[in-house]
Amino acid sequence: xxxxxxxISMDSYEGQEVNITCSHNNIATNDYITWYQQFPSQGxxxxxxxxxxxxxxxxASLFIPADRKSSTLSLPRVSLSxxxxxxxxxxxxxxxxxxxxxxxxxxxxxx
Amino acid sequence: xxxxxxxxxxxxxxTGQSMTLQCAQDMNHEYMSWYRQDPGMGLxxxxxxxxxxxxxxxxxxxxxxxxxxxxxxxxxxxxxxxxSQTSVYFCASQWASNQPQHFGDxxxxxxx
Numbered sequence: 001x002x003x004x005x006x007x008i009s010m011d012s013y014e015g016q017e018v019n020i021t022c023s024h025n026n027i028a029t030n031d032y033i034t035w036y037q038q039f040p041s042q043g044x045x046x047x048x049x050x051x052x053x054x055x056x057x058x059x060a061s062l063f064i065p066a067d068r069k070s071s072t073l074s075l076p077r078v079s080l081s082x083x084x085x086x087x088x089x090x091x092x093x094x095x096x097x098x099x100x101x102x103x104x105x106x107x108x109x110x111x
Numbered sequence: 112x113x114x115x116x117x118x119x120x121x122x123x124x125x126t127g128q129s130m131t132l133q134c135a136q137d138m139n140h141e142y143m144s145w146y147r148q149d150p151g152m153g154l155x156x157x158x159x160x161x162x163x164x165x166x167x168x169x170x171x172x173x174x175x176x177x178x179x180x181x182x183x184x185x186x187x188x189x190x191x192x193x194x195s196q197t198s199v200y201f202c203a204s205q206w207a208s209n210q211p212q213h214f215g216d217x218x219x220x221x222x223x
Contacts (some may be wrong), residue, residue, distance in 0.1 A: 103151075
């Protein structure tokens with residue numbers, strides 16, 4: 001099952017754009033890339049999902065290069081409330097959509 | 112719409128006791144999963160189900176049983192609790208394999 005590699009932690013300041021890059025070298029043709037956010041004492045929450053190129057929603061953008069071996073989550077103008085752990089995952093659609101979580105990136109946003 | 116509901120929220124057990132963690136969803140999702148999360152770690156998949164009557168093992172299935180008799184419910188059973196099963200347990204559901212998973216608020220389980 002696909003494990004991903006991402007930085008353990010990142011620091012940022014309010015108002016800055018934050019980019020978190022994830023490596024998924026063994027991604028398969030039918031796999032999707034998805035990102036979740038988790039606050040302490042809560043379950044993960046879906047942020048964004050994509051297959052290739054660029055996906056944008058109201059909270060984030062996801063950039064996926066042509067080889068799909070990496071992806072970058074972009075959070076525009078972060079605030080203190082964006083302090084959380086961010087997980088990059090590969091969705092194995094052909095295996096029932098199972099998610100295999102890595103350690104995630106702990107993002108700390110400072111005033 | 113309640114989403115994914117997990118009960119209980121907290122539980123303390125003694126070694127060797129049995130317990131069932133309940134998970135219910137009201138979104139008519141076919142896919143449901145159980146995860147555990149240990150301190151400072153990501154979630155690990157225990158068991159999952161792609162529909163009523165169908166279950167399969169995840170990364171860490173030992174010590175846990177599941178069944179899926181209805182679309183709405185996916186209980187997780189600990190037959191003989193061990194201290195190593197102290198963790199936070201999350202249940203999730205999704206409409207299809209390429210759709211986002213919706214997580215419950217978790218059950219915090221301590222085994223003494």
